[in-house]
Amino acid sequence: MADTLLSTRSLKKRFGAVQATDDLSLEVARGELHALIGPNGAGKTTALNQLSGELAPDSGEIYFEGRPITHLRVHRRARMGLARSYQITSVFDHLTVRENLALAIQAHNGHNFRFWRRAGADPLIRGAIDPAMARVGLEHRSRMPAANLSHGERRQLDVGMALAGNPKMLLLDEPYAGMGPGGAVELTKLIRRLKNEVTILLVEQNANLALQAASRGYVLETGTITLEDDAEKLLDNPEIRKAYLGE
């Protein structure tokens, strides 16, 4: 088995009467793309928010590169190389594509208590912007405010910002949600390109698309993992086909 980059052990999170995460344990191998699939309300985003640090689990442990990160805050995890994108696309609407990426690059490149020089003139940032735009295919939208992008492009930008710091791992939160057929094709291309560069945990309701891209899949139901296997086998599994692929 390849070495494990991210793992969780018996994560639990309760909201009132709802056990949103129940004894969740998973392992993501370095260099691979794993998918976490499950129906609406299974607790996918709750699980992801605990991985990224926006929610604290009630109990259980999270390890990244073998180090416990359960109690590290969001920005510390991001700086360790654990990046995320958002289901509800989270970009800076008033900034242009270029500026959005510049801001994301800034987080990992040099320090930010610089009060005088124009941010746009900083060579540390300037040199990294064009590759970052090319990576998510937004070169032609460079000067456009993020608010004017299409839904699919905004998602590409969101992913591009998560990638800007060259993370070791990317948590993708339902990237296909709300995506039209055209956008979904673009996104699939992007994910296929990225999986050679960075370890990915793809949290997705669209089991078909997710499992086609993944090497391994986890099925999450009511906060706990009910099934895990190689993605190909899950795609052939009659129960999965019935429950998630509408057959």
Place this chain on the structure above:
Amino acid sequence: MQTIDPLVGGGKRSVSRRTLAIAGGALLLLALPMLTAMLDEPYLVTLFSRILIYALAAVSLDLMLGFGGMVSLGHAAFFGVGAYVVCILSAHGFEGTPVLTRPFTVGGHESALVLWPLAVLLAAMAAAVIGALSLRTSGMHFIMITLAFAQMIYYFFVSLEAYGGDDGMSLFTRNTMPGIDLADDRQFYYLCLAALAAFLFFAHRLVNSRFGMVIRGCKENERRMKSLGFPTFRYRLVCFVIAGAGAGLAGALITNQTEYVSPGLMHWTRSGEILVMVLLGGMGTLFGPVLGAAALLLMEELLSIYTEHWMVYLGPFLILVVLFAKRGIYGWIAGGNGNHG
């Protein structure tokens, strides 16, 4: 077919309009003492010094409010701290008595070059303490906690009987500065103008720097900034401290301008006035707060000739501006789009 980006299309025109407006405003302010001498209205120089000083306080508030998204109702506290530092130390300097004897002796002083940086420093320190506690909250809670801290400082100075308590205290003479006679209203006016111009230039560099980009990002989406790896708290705190320091400088100037300080300088209604200047002039723009300060103080001056209930007229005007002008008075003059850092 892709439509042309409206910001780029309209940007060119509004940039030149903006440059024109700023150049016109700067010329007017530079020539003002000459104009008032011709009109034989020397009082106007005093009024405009006051406007420049409040403009400085408003610009400093806008750094955190308009660019950093931190709505504070306690900004006058730092204004008042700066004012009191200068007044108290000047009084001791004038009398030749020490301010402190324990744990070490601190004497008074009358030099602006000593007092004003000290006012800025102490205002910044007050901002660091208040900011460090307040910034753990957000939204309405942040507004209320900044208000509460400012009122605490207000009551502290009200209870400070040795320095006039409720009644405030007078400055015997304006501070001294080599080469400049601060007692001369015209020279003092130009000093205020220079201070405002310097602070505006600093703020302009700041909001476009790496630090400024982080602050603006925090305003728009703090959660995302954290997930990108920014420890947002410390950036917002530094912004809060810089804003407090700017208000401290304005406070040092206002003491010299009015030659009098009172706790009223830091009452929450004063914080409200500075906030109104920012909103009226255009939040998130650098020159907007200057226009807002001028508009508010000039209207107060004009309307109070006719009625003591001038707020009755100002209130509806303010509501109209906030409702219909996205970027306040500045937006009307310079056009509403583009980057106004």
